[in-house]
Amino acid sequence: MSPIKPIQLFATASLCVGFFTTNHAYGDASYADPLPGISAEQKLDFYLGEAIFQKFWIPAPSSTTASDGLGPIFNARSCNNCHINNGRGHAPEDGIAGGQIPSFLVRLGPKLTTQFADTDIYQHTGDPVYGQQFQIAHTAGVLSEGDYHLDYQYKTEVLADGTKVTLRKPILTWDTLHYGPMNSNTGLSMRVSPPLVGMGLLDNIPQQNILSKADPNDIDRDGISGKASWVKYKGQTQLGRFGFKASMPSVSAQNQNAFNTDLGLSTPDFPAAFGDCTEAQSNCRNAPNGNSPHLENLEVDSSQIHLVNSFVALSAPPAMRNLKQPWFLDGKAIFDDLNCGACHTPKMVTDDSSEFSVLHNRTFFPFTDMLLHDxxxxxxxxxxEASAEPREWRTAPLWGLGLSEKISGRIGFLHDGRAQSLEEAILWHGGEALPSKEKYTQLNAQQRLLLQRFLESL
Ligand code: HEC
Ligand code: HEC
Structure with a gap:
């Protein structure tokens, strides 16, 4: 370890982050406060959007046409079921079968394929029978896709000072597959629901700022490449930003895709009322739907999407904490020494293109470069998935990490929720991040604690 060197970055940070974030008392609603400074009308939209985010959808036909159309197969009845209080979900416990609606899902896709990078999202196929996602719940008259359970494989990592850390990795077993065996070329990817912090800000980072950090062939030879995620959406190639593999180009696209695949609801961009049912699932394709003439012949019309987009985009990120504590800069110095910031870029700005003027020209601290890394x-x-190879993931933002447990009750980091502590999350870093991980294992207990407290303050 080189000596700890204080850095200047945060000298003005308390000013930058203070006025624009929420200083809520950090209860379980901390991620769901509106950004300060939005108009009265936007505030109304925000809370109406929150109500849609939280509401339980019901199967069609029903007398309440504004809330029906769920399924026929689905993963949950509400957005909030997975993004608990806008926070992260958790992976199922060891050995417990699915079926009880976890805040977790399983994506499916062809292992060997040439289709993805240039193929429109609408043409992504997933498994020929089970589609792009495994749905564990169903409406009357239709079978769910089945059930699974997770077991964890445990291993021990020994740090340089002899400290032992247990790491766990989920292994999925199908218990029931209601539509027959899966295609032998189908692979899976488990995903826990991520926290929805500062989505509107991430949506409005100028594209060239993200691209300027990309170095796909590692020309600067620092061992960190960073690749932009290009996705084809509605016929146009765009920069992917959302999802663990940055496969969705905007908050609106991501939200609409969630309505369609997670809840089985039709939206302007994803108009199939049967959601993720494939042609091979004819019962499911022909089940009643909730498309209504007064909702543009959809289940979720454009005005409801606008409200949910307002809620998701205008939720304020929590303010950074402990900036004035003497140890804060020591923790930051360790973060720098370990080169964590090579991917977890502290500072980003927005341009002035958003429909929400409150998001214009903001400086904020998400700790992500929005790029894919091996x-x-x-x-x-x-x-x-889209441009992302199996080993590639979008750098996870680190803001709000320390509040995770307060907000959604239980923690579980990384894309599948496997890591039960920040330390475990760091120790799973491999590929381009392996040198950082190896340096971490050399830290002494005091340095590890400083880093942890710094991460928990973001
Ligand atoms: C079954 C659980 C589940 C439900 C229900 C669900 N989500 Fe998600 N959500 C996820 C997962 C898992 C991801 C990560 C997806 C990926 O990697 O592509 C995600 C990602 C997102 C993201 C992007 C986050 C980021 O950091 O990139 C947004 C925004 C989002 N969901 C909004 C919604 C909205 C709005 C709804 C309701 C219409 C919803 N979600 C319903 C599980 C869920
Ligand atoms: C090469 C790029 C890279 C470097 C270097 C790197 N990370 Fe990460 N980090 C990632 C990516 C990508 C993910 C998401 C991985 C996943 O979900 O499987 C991630 C995830 C995390 C998470 C989990 C966040 C969450 O919400 O689940 C933490 C914590 C974290 N990193 C901390 C660190 C720290 C501390 C360092 C330095 C020791 C570091 N990272 C170095 C790319 C990097």
Whole structure:
């Protein structure tokens, strides 16, 4: 370890982050406060959007046409079921079968494929029978896709000072597959629901700022490449920003895709009322739907999407904490020494293109470069997605980490929720992040604690 060197970055940070974030008393609603400074009308939209985010959808037909159309197969009845209080979900416990609606899902896709990088999202196929996602719940008259359970494989990592850390990795077993065996070329990727912090800000980072950090062929030879995620959406190639593999280009696209695949609801961009049912699931395709003439012949019309987008985009990130504590800069110095910031870029800005003027020209601290990085075999998915290879993931933002448990009750970091502590999350870093991880294992207990407290303050 080189000597700890204080850095200047945060000298003005308390000013930058203070006025624009929420200083809520950090209860379980901390991620769901509106950004200060939005108009009265936007505030109304925000709370109406929150109500849609939290409401339980019901199957069609029903007398309340504004809330029906769920399924026929689905993963949950509400957005909030997974993004608990806008926070992260958790992976199922060891050995417990699915079926009880976890805040977690399983994506499916072809292991060997040439289709993805240039193929429109609408043409992504997933499994020929089970589609892009495994749905564990169903409406009357239709079968769910089945059930699974997770077991954890445990291993011990010994740090340089002899400290032992237990790491766990989920292994999925199908208990029931209601539509027959899966295609042998189908791979899976488990995903826990991520926290929805500062989505509107991430949506409005100028594209060239993200691209300027990309170095796909590692020309600067620092061992960190960073690749932009290009996705084809509605016929146009765009920069992907959302999802663990940055496969969705905007908050609106991501939200609409969630309505369609997670809840089985039709939206302007994803108009199939049957959601993720494939042609092979004819019962499911022909089940009643909730498309209504007064909702643009959809289940969720454009005005409801606008409200949910307002809620998701205008939720304020929590303010950074402990900036004035003497140890804060020591923790930051360790973060720098370990080169964590090579991917977890502290500072970003927005431009002035958002429909929400409150998001214009903001400086904020998400700790992500929004690029894809090779994270090694241990974290790899079994299939590629849009531009992302199996080993590649978008750098996870680190803001709000320390509030995770307060907000959604239980913690579980990384894309599948496997890591039960920040330390475990760091120790799973491989690929381009392996040197950082190796340096971490050399820290002494005091340095590890400083880093942890710094991370928990973001
Ligand atoms: C079954 C659980 C589940 C439900 C229900 C769900 N989500 Fe998600 N959500 C996820 C997962 C898992 C991801 C990560 C997806 C990926 O990696 O592509 C995600 C990602 C997101 C993201 C992007 C976050 C980021 O950091 O990139 C947004 C925004 C989002 N969901 C909004 C919604 C909205 C709005 C709804 C309701 C219409 C919803 N979600 C319903 C599980 C869920
Ligand atoms: C090469 C790029 C890279 C470097 C270097 C890197 N990370 Fe990460 N980090 C990532 C990516 C990508 C993910 C998401 C991986 C996943 O979900 O499987 C991640 C995830 C995390 C998470 C989990 C966040 C969450 O919400 O689940 C933490 C904590 C974290 N990193 C901390 C660190 C620290 C501390 C360092 C330095 C020791 C570091 N990272 C170095 C790319 C990097």
């Amino acid at each position: 994270m090694g075999d241990e974290l790899a998915s079994e299939f590629p």
